[in-house]
Amino acid sequence: MYNAIFTSKTTRSRNSRFLTALALLICLSIFSGLASAGEGELSIHYFALQRLNGEQAEFAYAGDSILISTPGGKHLLVDAGRPEVGPQVLTRLHELGVDHLDYVFATHPHVDHIGGFRTILQEISIGQFYQIALVYDSSHYRAVQSILKERNIPNATIEEGDILEVEPGVLLEFFNPPAGTNLSSNEGLSTGGVNDLSLVFRLTYEDFSALITGDIYRAREEYLVEKYGERLQSRMYDAPHHGQDTSSSNAFIRTVRPEVSVFSIELLGSVSTFLSLRDLGSKVYVTGLNGDVVIRTDGQEISVKVDKEIDSPFLR
Numbered sequence: 001m002y003n004a005i006f007t008s009k010t011t012r013s014r015n016s017r018f019l020t021a022l023a024l025l026i027c028l029s030i031f032s033g034l035a036s037a038g039e040g041e042l043s044i045h046y047f048a049l050q051r052l053n054g055e056q057a058e059f060a061y062a063g064d065s066i067l068i069s070t071p072g073g074k075h076l077l078v079d080a081g082r083p084e085v086g087p088q089v090l091t092r093l094h095e096l097g098v099d100h101l102d103y104v105f106a107t108h109p110h111v112d113h114i115g116g117f118r119t120i121l122q123e124i125s126i127g128q129f130y131q132i133a134l135v136y137d138s139s140h141y142r143a144v145q146s147i148l149k150e151r152n153i154p155n156a157t158i159e160e161g162d163i164l165e166v167e168p169g170v171l172l173e174f175f176n177p178p179a180g181t182n183l184s185s186n187e188g189l190s191t192g193g194v195n196d197l198s199l200v201f202r203l204t205y206e207d208f209s210a211l212i213t214g215d216i217y218r219a220r221e222e223y224l225v226e227k228y229g230e231r232l233q234s235r236m237y238d239a240p241h242h243g244q245d246t247s248s249s250n251a252f253i254r255t256v257r258p259e260v261s262v263f264s265i266e267l268l269g270s271v272s273t274f275l276s277l278r279d280l281g282s283k284v285y286v287t288g289l290n291g292d293v294v295i296r297t298d299g300q301e302i303s304v305k306v307d308k309e310i311d312s313p314f315l316r
């Protein structure tokens with residue numbers, strides 16, 4: 001396991017945090033001893049999903065699945081990968097001791113994002129399922145909708161302008177799909193058109209922020225930069241569309257200005273996107289190279305744990 005630590009950007013807030021931390025430390029040492037590790041932490045866990053042997057030619061990606069765990073013990077799952085890797089997501093959740101998901105989000109109905117829900121929704125109790133208002137023509141989409149109904153899982157749509165307070169201090173602010181999106185069919189929509197409807201939200205916890213982006217393309221990024229500008233700035237960046245160069249335009253990554261970026265993809269995604277982010281000062285992690293990527297924060301500092309370090313001559 002490798003760890004990297006990122007401290008916050010501003011000296012002023014660092015100083016005040018230092019004083020707060022010092023005061024807290026004195027109180028703790030006098031009154032109660034040190035808090036146990038992990039308490040008060042928020043984590044974002046990217047599962048490195050693996051295609052199964054012999055299936056490489058059949059599909060491009062194993063897909064995305066991200067577990068967000070809050071300081072108050074709530075668990076949120078964003079996407080669940082392809083149907084074939086649903087059991088891998090389930091195993092990870094069991095290993096992490098997660099037997100209930102408070103919130104589940106389907107960023108958009110493509111199979112590399114919702115397929116694994118066919119396993120997860122059957123096996124784990126769900127507080128609330130959110131998806132975008134797009135009825136999608138696929139057997140996987142229909143299967144997920146049937147399971148939601150059969151198991152009486154609370155199910156709602158979500159869009160730009162919605163704000164979800166997961167618990168006091170942990171907020172999700174939604175920027176996409178556009179307010180009023182309500183499509184009874186994907187007829188006439190290209191693959192990119194569906195990707196551009198992906199859920200995009202910004203999570204905040206004290207001084208920490210993360211932008212989760214689904215599979216949006218550059219056109220949607222430009223729209224978001226124009227509309228939201230600095231409100232997109234986030235310390236952690238989920239590189240859209242598995243870190244590929246359909247996305248992560250210069251305007252977008254310069255607006256987000258992340259310290260930490262993650263590509264959720266088996267191999268690399270785009271080398272030029274990787275290098276652009278690194279040139280901006282972001283550390284970049286790739287599930288296909290690093291294995292599982294876990295970002296932890298106490299609301300101030302960020303630490304990142306990976307299974308292995310990247311060792312590629314192209315990325316030095």
Ligand SMILES: [Zn+2]
Binds near residue numbers: 063064110113241
């Ligand atoms: Zn995808």
